[in-house]
Amino acid sequence: MPTGSNYLAYSPEVETIAPDEHVTFDELSRTMQHITRHMATRYRHAYRPVHAKSHGVLIGTLDLIPDLPEPLAQGLFAKGGSHPVIMRFSTNPGDLLADNVSSPRGLALKVLNVDGPKVSNHDGNTTQDFVCINANAFTAPDPKGFLEQIKTFDKNLDTPEGVKHAVSVAARATNAVLKAVNLPSATLEGIGASATHILGESFSSVAPLRYGNYVAKIGFAPGSESLKELTGKSIDLSGDYNALEELIKQFFRHETAVWDVKVQLALAPEDPIVEEKEKDFPIEAANKKWPEDKSPWQTVARITVGPQDTYSDPRQLFVDERLSFSPWHALEAHRPLGGIMRSRLKAYEEAIKYRARRNERERVEPSNIEEIPA
Numbered sequence: 001m002p003t004g005s006n007y008l009a010y011s012p013e014v015e016t017i018a019p020d021e022h023v024t025f026d027e028l029s030r031t032m033q034h035i036t037r038h039m040a041t042r043y044r045h046a047y048r049p050v051h052a053k054s055h056g057v058l059i060g061t062l063d064l065i066p067d068l069p070e071p072l073a074q075g076l077f078a079k080g081g082s083h084p085v086i087m088r089f090s091t092n093p094g095d096l097l098a099d100n101v102s103s104p105r106g107l108a109l110k111v112l113n114v115d116g117p118k119v120s121n122h123d124g125n126t127t128q129d130f131v132c133i134n135a136n137a138f139t140a141p142d143p144k145g146f147l148e149q150i151k152t153f154d155k156n157l158d159t160p161e162g163v164k165h166a167v168s169v170a171a172r173a174t175n176a177v178l179k180a181v182n183l184p185s186a187t188l189e190g191i192g193a194s195a196t197h198i199l200g201e202s203f204s205s206v207a208p209l210r211y212g213n214y215v216a217k218i219g220f221a222p223g224s225e226s227l228k229e230l231t232g233k234s235i236d237l238s239g240d241y242n243a244l245e246e247l248i249k250q251f252f253r254h255e256t257a258v259w260d261v262k263v264q265l266a267l268a269p270e271d272p273i274v275e276e277k278e279k280d281f282p283i284e285a286a287n288k289k290w291p292e293d294k295s296p297w298q299t300v301a302r303i304t305v306g307p308q309d310t311y312s313d314p315r316q317l318f319v320d321e322r323l324s325f326s327p328w329h330a331l332e333a334h335r336p337l338g339g340i341m342r343s344r345l346k347a348y349e350e351a352i353k354y355r356a357r358r359n360e361r362e363r364v365e366p367s368n369i370e371e372i373p374a
């Protein structure tokens with residue numbers, strides 16, 4: 001149980017919107033598109049500007065826990081029931097690197113058959129996405145900070161893969177290597193993450209979202225023993241260009257996985273255990289991990305994925321090329337919050353449109369799980 005009980009109530013005032021922030025959002029979106037175009041000249045095909053490489057595409061079931069206490073029974077999680085889900089595992093870079101260049105991992109989740117009012121850009125759809133990474137805090141506090149990082153990244157897109165590999169291997173031992181090769185660390189942002197099994201990871205939204213009457217971050221953590229035993233497990237990434245794809249495939253040949261879906265509710269500044277107003281549970285600083293001792297993660301649902309082919313050609317093509325994930329594919333009850341989240345509305349939308357146009361693919365927002373190829 002949480003040690004603080006005064007959860008922050010959602011109202012539009014929980015956000016602080018800078019009057020000129022759209023200028024930064026436009027620049028972020030342009031920079032992302034520049035990355036995609038640059039990569040498209042290399043690959044003759046447009047990929048996502050970040051998280052370009054997928055490793056597994058899973059179909060499963062989200063089982064909501066009925067009769068949760070009121071602060072947890074909100075939005076999608078208000079009542080019990082089940083929903084089909086699609087999960088796309090990826091790694092951070094915008095190029096299709098060998099998996100021995102280890103980097104942070106992404107998990108994009110799409111929940112189907114979701115009723116209820118959506119944010120205006122997602123009106124008329126019946127999906128709710130959660131787009132997460134294997135971290136509890138983002139690399140930048142706000143859109144301006146992220147723009148600086150992504151611009152450096154954009155300028156250094158042609159760093160040879162061999163250098164990225166050398167750095168990722170060495171960085172597993174020490175970050176000092178980033179200086180040793182004389183490259184700005186943001187160039188190699190996300191490179192050098194530990195070489196562990198991707199299915200043992202926990203993922204979170206990093207930035208907050210509306211949680212019905214409250215405000216929360218959402219996360220996905222190994223729930224079954226089959227996943228827990230993979231947490232932190234070192235893996236050999238050297239042998240196979242697509243080692244992560246193989247690991248996921250191998251697992252789901254016979255095994256079943258369960259992820260716990262958890263939320264961390266923000267506490268109101270009035271709560272006596274929130275020491276400094278705004279500082280413990282900020283909405284506008286995505287680089288701040290919220291203190292778990294004051295508001296622990298609480299389980300609200302479970303996702304079960306049974307044995308299946310996690311990377312069949314038709315499924316991979318459909319999900320990488322025609323499907324898209326965005327935090328703004330959302331219920332109004334799960335509206336993304338804070339500057340980093342607001343900046344993602346335009347950036348994702350423009351990236352998705354550009355990819356569809358460049359590759360001549362018809363974009364799909366599924367209303368039935370049968371649309372996803374086996």
Ligand code: HEM
Nearest residue numbers: 028048051088106107108132133206207325343347351352
């Ligand atoms: C909370 C911080 C963030 C997280 C957790 C995150 C995570 C992710 C993940 C996992 C994907 C891959 C989605 C997929 O599988 O289709 C992705 C894609 C993307 N991200 Fe982010 N991201 C964050 C912030 C941002 C920001 C601040 C921007 C730019 C303003 C951005 C721009 C993009 C774009 C353009 C794509 C590709 C969209 C597409 O073409 O389908 N992200 N992100």
